Amino acid sequence: MDVIGVGALNIDFLYKVDEILPSEGETFIREFSMSFGGSAANTIVGLSRLGKKVGMVGCVGNDREGKEMLEDFKKERVDISGIDITNHRTGYALCFIDRDGKRAIYVYAGANDKVKLEKKIEYLNKAKFVHFSSFIGKYPFNEQKKLINRLKVKLSFSPGSIYARKGLDSILPIIQRSYVVFLNREEIKRLTGKGYVEGAKKMLESGASIVAVTLGREGCYIASKRGCFRVEGFxxxxxDTTGAGDAFAAGFLYGLLEGKDLYSCGRIGNWVASLCIREIGARKGLPSKEMLEEFL
Known part of the structure; x- marks a missing residue:
C-alpha cells in the first residue's frame, strides 16, 4: 500500500450561488450537485487515479449515502477495509460557491465522530505514507494525536481551516511527527501569525520536515531544511476551488513516492490542482495516470 488516508468522510452538497452572504439576506442558487468528499478522501482518490495503491480509514453511516460512498470508493480502486459502518448518519458538508469560485462550507460530523482509530494501527503501518486531514469533532482529533506515536511510517498532514482554528499548540504533536505538512496561505497565517515565508520557517522549527504552502494562482511555496523556493502555478x-488543496497534496505525494525532488513534487501538485479547479466539486477534475504521464 502506498498511502492510507485518515479523515472525515462526507457527502458534499454543492450550491453555485450569485454571492456568499456575509450575514442575513437572500441570494439565488444557480446550480446544485452532490459529490463525495472529505479532505483526506479527496487526496486518496486523486492518488488512486494517478496509479497509486491506496486505502482509507474513517466511518460512514449505515444509510444510503454511506453505501453509495463505499461503492464510489470501490469504483475509484480505494481499499475500504479500514472504513467502519455505524448506525449514525453519514457526515455531510454544505458547500456554497460564488461566481469567483470562492466558497463557504458548513459541516455536519455525524458518523465521523464514531471512528475507532486505535483498531487500525496494524492496517496503517502497512502503508508507505499515512495522510491525516481534519475531523470536526474533538474525539477523533484526540484519537489522531494518540495514534501518531504508534505509527511506524511517514506521516503527511493537511490541517485545513478546521484544525488551523485550533491553534498551533493544539496540533503541534502532529506537526512534530509529520514528514510533510500541507497548508494554504490563510491557514499558515492563522497558525503562525506570519506570512507564508516566515510561517513556513516557523513550521520547520516546530518539527515538520517539509512544508508545502499553496498560493492559488501564484503556485506554491516549498520549505525544507535543504532550502526554500516558490514553484509557479498553471x-x-x-x-470551483473546493478540493484544490487536496488535489495539490495528491500530486505532491505522488512525486515523493516516485522519488522526485521537491521542486518537481510542487510542480506536479500545482498541475493536479489546476485541473481540479476547472470543474465543480473536489474530484470531477482529478486527472488520470495517462494524463500525468503525458504532462511529465
Missing part, C-alpha cells in the same frame, strides 16, 4: 479557468 493558468486555469476557476470554476
Amino acid at each position: 493558468s486555469a479557468e476557476v470554476v
Whole structure:
C-alpha cells in the first residue's frame, strides 16, 4: 500500500450561488450537485487515479449515502477495509460557491465522530505514507494525536481551516511527527501569525520536515531544511476551488513516492490542482495516470 488516508468522510452538497452572504439576506442558487468528499478522501482518490495503491480509514453511516460512498470508493480502486459502518448518519458538508469560485462550507460530523482509530494501527503501518486531514469533532482529533506515536511510517498532514482554528499548540504533536505538512496561505497565517515565508520557517522549527504552502494562482511555496523556493502555478479557468488543496497534496505525494525532488513534487501538485479547479466539486477534475504521464 502506498498511502492510507485518515479523515472525515462526507457527502458534499454543492450550491453555485450569485454571492456568499456575509450575514442575513437572500441570494439565488444557480446550480446544485452532490459529490463525495472529505479532505483526506479527496487526496486518496486523486492518488488512486494517478496509479497509486491506496486505502482509507474513517466511518460512514449505515444509510444510503454511506453505501453509495463505499461503492464510489470501490469504483475509484480505494481499499475500504479500514472504513467502519455505524448506525449514525453519514457526515455531510454544505458547500456554497460564488461566481469567483470562492466558497463557504458548513459541516455536519455525524458518523465521523464514531471512528475507532486505535483498531487500525496494524492496517496503517502497512502503508508507505499515512495522510491525516481534519475531523470536526474533538474525539477523533484526540484519537489522531494518540495514534501518531504508534505509527511506524511517514506521516503527511493537511490541517485545513478546521484544525488551523485550533491553534498551533493544539496540533503541534502532529506537526512534530509529520514528514510533510500541507497548508494554504490563510491557514499558515492563522497558525503562525506570519506570512507564508516566515510561517513556513516557523513550521520547520516546530518539527515538520517539509512544508508545502499553496498560493492559488501564484503556485506554491516549498520549505525544507535543504532550502526554500516558490514553484509557479498553471493558468486555469476557476470554476470551483473546493478540493484544490487536496488535489495539490495528491500530486505532491505522488512525486515523493516516485522519488522526485521537491521542486518537481510542487510542480506536479500545482498541475493536479489546476485541473481540479476547472470543474465543480473536489474530484470531477482529478486527472488520470495517462494524463500525468503525458504532462511529465
